[in-house]
Amino acid sequence: MSTAIALFTRNLRVHDNPVLHAAARAEAVVPLFVLDRAVLDGPFHRPNRARFLHDCLTDLRDRLRELGGALVVRDGDPATEVARLAEEVGADAVHVAADVSAHSYAREEALRAALPDGLLHVHDDVVTARAPGLVTPSGNDHFAVFTPYFRRWQEAPLRRVVPVPDAIRSPRVRRGGLPSRNELIAGSPSPDLPAGGETRARERMAEWYRDGVADYASGQDDLAADATSRLSPYLHFGCLSPVELVRRAGIGDPERAFVRQLAWRDFHHQVLAARPGAHDRDYRTHHDRWRADPDALRAWQEGRTGVPIVDAGMRQLAAEGWMHNRARLITASFLTKSLYLDWRLGARHFEDLLVDGDVANNRMNWQWVAGTGTDTRPNRVLNPVRQAQRYDPRGDYVRRYVPELAEVPAVRVHDPHRLGEDELDRLGYPPPLVDLAEATERFRRARGKA
Structure with a gap:
């Protein structure tokens, strides 16, 4: 009897899944997820994504049951666990999705080294x-x-879109169990996360x-x-x-x-x-000498910069583990070009909270905004007040996430310089960290574009 292992990574689905579809051609299929210790014990394993992952795995287990199969769960190094299971069930093939992160490349190479020649099949167009x-x-x-x-x-x-297998027949094998939410999640997730799966x-x-x-x-x-x-x-x-x-x-x-x-x-x-190194190195460097200002960084992280549209975006991120794309651009531009702080600091904070904290998209978008990436206008500065007036003209987004400003009329809610110190004190809202015009000039001087 032919047996194939379908190794689930960032393809936690049964619909249009070439990994599962290819494995299902065998007479028996072992759907496998490995709780990768390099991930779970590392900095990228954060509460928001851990809770979402738990939802995804629970749902995947249920979908596979409906097809007659069973999700097998192992805990440890993926290459070691896959090789051990492949030997146990006499697997003829191991199927996995291609991916582009450094961790994914390392996992693929380790799988090739641990498995007999020809056993590993890597599928593109999955992620x-x-x-x-x-x-x-x-x-x-x-x-x-x-x-x-x-x-x-x-x-x-x-x-083409590949169909869901009609049925999955799994061999006798120790299934292992999914950890509970509390076992998988260290820390407190954001209060308004979406459900995963x-x-x-x-x-x-x-x-x-x-x-x-x-x-x-x-x-x-x-x-x-x-x-x-x-x-x-x-x-x-x-x-x-x-x-x-x-x-x-x-x-x-x-x-x-x-x-x-x-x-x-x-x-x-x-x-x-x-360019794998671009996850942490400038794709196109300007030899920036980024400022060190831990207080400004903390204010940005907490949504207390005194620039309402920036604070609204950062508070949405903290509450939902997600941020509107336009707000991502505005908050990233403010950090890198108005505060002139290193884009990597912002990327890491986003990865702490974003449920969709994808290495490729997060890091390359941050580089794009910082002007160290693929933007053809690397020195552009997004003025947060003008951005707010254009994309939140009634101030509804700001008031949704910055309740201190709920009663401030739209004509004034976006411009921190139109709110006097006495009014700010009364509202309990901080004054702006920087003068926006002066901050833009500082950035241009630093880039040699003044």
Whole structure:
């Protein structure tokens, strides 16, 4: 009897999962998840993602049961555990999804070394819609500018959506058990986290394509409207297939605008795949001599900068483990260009809290905003007051997350310099950390652009 192991990593789903689909061709399938100690004992294992992961694994276990299979759980080093299980069940194949983080590359190499030749099968187009390396410019290994990448990306082949296996037959093997939430989560998650898992992901996807995407092209930057898909956490954990999302999108302007964002996700993955060191080193350095100001960093982290739109974004992050993309741009620009603090400090704080704390997207977006990445205008500064007036004109987003300013009229709520010291004291809201004009000049001088 042929037996295959389907190793789940960032593909915690049964729909359109090439790893599970390929393994299901065998007569017996062992769906496996390894509680990787390098992750669980490391800095990237944070309460928000741990709780979401627990939801995802619980849901995956239930979906596999419906198919007649059983999720096998092991705790330890993935290569060691996979090799031990492969020998135990006499596996003919081990299937796993390709990924681009340094940890993923190391895991894949360790699996190759631990398993007999030919046993490991690595599947592209599982974590991304189009694999890194599929879309390349002539004479280079990756695109460094999004627009030409997107043109080529749209023309590249897109694999078909693979069906859910009709049934899964698992051999007799010790299943192991999922840890409880308390065992998996160290610390307190944000109070308003979304529920994880493929079931909720597919409900959200259906709601989005039925009721939400029609307004996306016009409303994606409207902070108060919250008119984005909020699918990024489910994409990060692989509860949804990016290929299926692209395939299900229509051809109208809103759908095309949404698909463009999925292409941005693939773009960042192909950049990091080609330049692995960019997760912690400048992709294009300006030799910045970043300031050291722990108090300013703490104020930014806590949403106490005295710049309302920045504070609203940071408080949304703390409350929900998620932040609107426009707010991510504004808060990141404020940290790196108004405060002139190192982008890595911001990236790490986001990774502490974001449920969708994806290494490729988080780190490369931070570099883009800091002007050390792929932005063709690296010295642009997003003025937070003008951004707020444009994307939160009534001040509803600010008042939602900064209740101290709930009674301040929209005409004044965005500009900290229009709120006097006495009024700020009465409201219990801090004065601005910096004069925005002076901060912009400081940044330009530091970059030699004054």
